[in-house]
Amino acid sequence: MSKQMSHLDDIPSTPGKFKMEKSPFVHNRLRWHSSLAKLTFWSFIFLGLILIFFFRSPSSNPLPQDPSRRSLRTYNWGGPAWEKRVRSSARVRSHNGISVLVTGAAGFVGTHVSAALKRRGDGVLGLDNFNDYYDPSLKRARQALLERSGVFIVEGDINDSALLRKLFEVVAFTHVMHLAAQAGVRYAMENPGSYVHSNIAGLVSLLEVCKSANPQPAIVWASSSSVYGLNTKVPFSEKDRTDQPASLYAATKKAGEEIAHTYNHIYGLSLTGLRFFTVYGPWGRPDMAYFFFTRDILKGKSIPIFEAANHGTVARDFTYIDDIVKGCLAALDTAEKSTGSGGKKKGPAQLRVYNLGNTSPVPVSDLVSILERLLKVNAKRDITKLPRNGDVQFTHANISLAQRELGYKPSTDLQTGLKKFVRWYLSYYNGGKKAAG
Numbered sequence: 001m002s003k004q005m006s007h008l009d010d011i012p013s014t015p016g017k018f019k020m021e022k023s024p025f026v027h028n029r030l031r032w033h034s035s036l037a038k039l040t041f042w043s044f045i046f047l048g049l050i051l052i053f054f055f056r057s058p059s060s061n062p063l064p065q066d067p068s069r070r071s072l073r074t075y076n077w078g079g080p081a082w083e084k085r086v087r088s089s090a091r092v093r094s095h096n097g098i099s100v101l102v103t104g105a106a107g108f109v110g111t112h113v114s115a116a117l118k119r120r121g122d123g124v125l126g127l128d129n130f131n132d133y134y135d136p137s138l139k140r141a142r143q144a145l146l147e148r149s150g151v152f153i154v155e156g157d158i159n160d161s162a163l164l165r166k167l168f169e170v171v172a173f174t175h176v177m178h179l180a181a182q183a184g185v186r187y188a189m190e191n192p193g194s195y196v197h198s199n200i201a202g203l204v205s206l207l208e209v210c211k212s213a214n215p216q217p218a219i220v221w222a223s224s225s226s227v228y229g230l231n232t233k234v235p236f237s238e239k240d241r242t243d244q245p246a247s248l249y250a251a252t253k254k255a256g257e258e259i260a261h262t263y264n265h266i267y268g269l270s271l272t273g274l275r276f277f278t279v280y281g282p283w284g285r286p287d288m289a290y291f292f293f294t295r296d297i298l299k300g301k302s303i304p305i306f307e308a309a310n311h312g313t314v315a316r317d318f319t320y321i322d323d324i325v326k327g328c329l330a331a332l333d334t335a336e337k338s339t340g341s342g343g344k345k346k347g348p349a350q351l352r353v354y355n356l357g358n359t360s361p362v363p364v365s366d367l368v369s370i371l372e373r374l375l376k377v378n379a380k381r382d383i384t385k386l387p388r389n390g391d392v393q394f395t396h397a398n399i400s401l402a403q404r405e406l407g408y409k410p411s412t413d414l415q416t417g418l419k420k421f422v423r424w425y426l427s428y429y430n431g432g433k434k435a436a437g
């Protein structure tokens with residue numbers, strides 16, 4: 001006891017705290033205080049250990065709390081059953097097939113590319129964070145579609161490097177089709193952080209894991225026609241300048257192209273960037289004009305049609321999804337192997353950029369006229385000045401490089417493509433009765 005008392009005496013205390021220590025009551029209280037202090041101390045240690053274990057556990061998301069993310073979630077992954085599903089989905093089932101990790105697999109282009117790869121017998125594993133930038137139930141429906149054809153989508157974020165490393169541990173992917181991104185031109189003014197998070201930090205996180213993988217995969221990824229920014233010379237060629245982006249979205253895609261150059265240069269990663277031109281079609285993105293115009297025309301709501309200064313036409317080189325899928329598969333098939341190993345470059349590797357457009361720009365007002373005919377409803381047109389929030393007046397792709405090197409040859413005009421989209425839209429949203437998100 002005296003030992004204990006002397007120990008207690010060493011603890012700095014408020015004056016008078018131990019004054020009555022001779023009373024037996026005080027003795028008991030002191031003992032009780034000491035036990036309480038010990039109990040509190042060990043509780044803190046125990047709680048600390050639990051927290052350390054939780055944050056280091058491979059099945060939790062180690063992302064820092066980032067206010068720019070719309071859906072902060074913890075994803076569950078890992079375990080023998082999960083690994084089995086991953087392996088089975090990524091298993092190549094055709095002679096000379098490839099095994100591809102498709103990021104953004106529950107997205108519009110990701111779903112179509114994953115399905116096409118699976119159809120020809122390639123191994124496909126999806127990865128998607130199912131964020132709520134647009135109605136997540138549409139992403140879940142795409143997931144269900146892929147699931148039926150044997151494609152498993154792992155739920156997780158490309159910024160989760162522990163998850164990415166695990167995926168490469170389980171499967172030796174030959175290719176990565178990187179389509180996960182924060183898309184949309186106008187939303188960048190609302191939530192700039194999400195563009196940096198997905199299109200820059202996420203890309204770097206993915207390339208870091210790819211560079212260390214053995215073997216390193218070849219990577220094909222989605223850039224954007226928006227990198228041509230304020231250029232006025234048409235059609236846009238890959239040789240043209242891309243240093244005057246009109247939106248943060250475009251700037252992050254341009255940054256992605258420079259980051260790709262760096263990883264190719266330092267680590268020998270084979271990298272192909274595809275500049276998509278306003279991709280549309282069934283299972284598309286509800287944030288895109290053709291999609292919400294359809295929804296709002298059916299609802300009888302007015303639609304804002306942008307017009308440039310002096311009644312200038314705003315036009316897009318709208319490209320149908322099936323053409324884009326062919327371009328993506330051709331890019332994967334012509335991708336050479338990465339040359340590095342163990343994080344070290346062994347020789348020069350392929351670095352490519354292609355325009356994937358349709359080469360026939362259509363004014364937005366014509367897009368609306370086609371929709372009116374297909375929906376058999378007159379649109380309430382609200383002609384509005386092109387806002388200064390990232391939109392450019394026109395896009396037009398020169399696709400001769402993709403034609404020459406990928407055999408890319410788009411074959412669907414806007415009228416035909418929109419017909420397929422409208423058919424899908426009406427059946428998916430139950431004849432327009434169910435509201436589109």
Ligand SMILES: O=C(O)[C@H]1O[C@H](OP(=O)(O)OP(=O)(O)OC[C@H]2O[C@@H](n3ccc(=O)[nH]c3=O)[C@H](O)[C@@H]2O)[C@H](O)[C@@H](O)[C@@H]1O
Nearest residue numbers: 183184185224225226276277278288289304305306364391
């Ligand atoms: O080509 C690309 O790289 C980009 O294509 C689209 O961007 P955008 O062409 O702006 O597509 P929409 O937002 O669907 O707009 C299509 C056209 O409709 C016009 N628009 C849009 C919205 C609106 O309310 N009214 C309107 O007239 C736009 O100015 C544009 O000319 C995608 O949203 C981007 O993610 C993609 O990277």
